[in-house]
Amino acid sequence: MSSATPPAGTSPRKLIAVIVLVPVIVALALWAFAWPASRTAPRDLPLGVAGPATAVSQVEQQLSQREGAFEIHRYADEAAARDAIEDRTVYGAIVVTEQGPKLLTATAASPLVAQLLQQAATAGAPQGTQVPTADVVAAPAEDPRGGVLNASVLPLAIAGVAAGALVTVMGLRGGRAVVALVGAATLVGIVAAALAHSWLGALSGDWWTEAGALALSTLAVSAAVAGFAALIGPAGIGIGALLVVLIGNPFSGVASAPELLPQPAGVIGQLLPPGAGGSLLRSVSFFDGAAATGPAITLAVWALAGLALVLIGARRRTAPAGNSPAPANAPQPAPVG
Known part of the structure; x- marks a missing residue:
């Protein structure tokens, strides 16, 4: 019986290249897609804080407990914080009022970030307190989650x-x-x-x-x-x-x-x-x-x-x-x- 021979022009290097490259590409794809998804967390996320200086300092101290999570921007009042959100300078803002903290978000910028900011604002508020939220730039009603x-x-x-x-x-x-x-x-x-x-x-x-x-x-x-x-x-x-x-x-x-x-x-x-x-x-x-x-x-x-x-x-x-x-x-x- 005659042994099978590879087609003309086929070299062992090509066979090895195919065998090695396919797993490498798969590993690269899994790393590129899975690594960011498994490490999702705020890192220097631009967040505004508005209100009286004393109250704003307290909010900043609470947010600073999550080291490296937020990049704090101070604003004089709610109007300035809203302008910053509309200019895409920050993703949202916590406004300190006489009635308590108020959260400004922009689901159009990122629904996931808006959800994270709601969790952060609720965690910093007294237990059982509901933090009112205003969506400054809302996502379209037909696609609220983007x-x-x-x-x-x-x-x-x-x-x-x-x-x-x-x-x-x-x-x-x-x-x-x-x-x-x-x-x-x-x-x-x-x-x-x-x-x-x-x-x-x-x-x-x-x-x-x-x-x-x-x-x-x-x-x-x-x-x-x-x-x-x-x-x-x-x-x-x-x-x-x-x-x-x-x-x-x-x-x-x-x-x-x-x-x-x-x-x-x-x-x-x-x-x-x-x-x-x-x-x-x-x-x-x-x-x-x-x-x-x-x-x-x-x-x-x-x-x-x-x-x-x-x-x-x-x-x-x-x-x-x-x-x-x-x-x-x-x-x-x-x-x-």
Whole structure:
């Protein structure tokens, strides 16, 4: 009997690579998704305190018992605390009044943070005391828990990866690749806004601004994936997908808040397109664009850098073809006559 032989071109290194890489990717995915979820807790969470100086000091002492949990911001009165919440400077505020403490929250910023602040305010109040709560910036009634916004991060990331991969596989280069990426991202933004805003009612801001934020988030991903592929070849698609889907998605903090994730996951997530895109969408949809500058710049940098790599990669491929000398053994034309 003849022993089976591996197909031509198959090397042991390739077999070992497949056997080793798959468990590594699984371990990376489990770590990226499970680690932040199992370590969710407030870390320097911006929280306002307003009222008379003496009473505010007592509240600060109570909050400081949870070391490193809150970043306290003092305000003169309730109106100033409300303005800070609407500007996305703090997630909420405890206002000390003559009748007792009062809690201000913003479920549109993070329903989970609002719940944690209610627990913290109740724990600091006398036993049996009910702390009145006012939702300064409430989440839409159709999506009070922010489920639609949370669920939109992964589909947008997948759409961006798919667009970047298709542009690479179809061989689009240079200006054509840029047009394809921008056009696809624009349509994705319009479709996503139509679903999330018009149909599901989960967004409540300006429709076209929301569509632009969704399109920019998609373009940041697709341009990065296509740029990596133009720079290092098809392997760039895998690198872009791993960076955005396996790292950017669980580190985005959209389902909770960046300050609730273990560090440096929260910081890294805001520097990647999924986290920056989620923060931008919250700002333009619920807070009239407050604190939108930082996430918008982050997404623009990713998009412009990716498109630049696409153009550079196209020039690198065309330049040798146009400037290479003729082969030495190329046939010479016969002399006339």
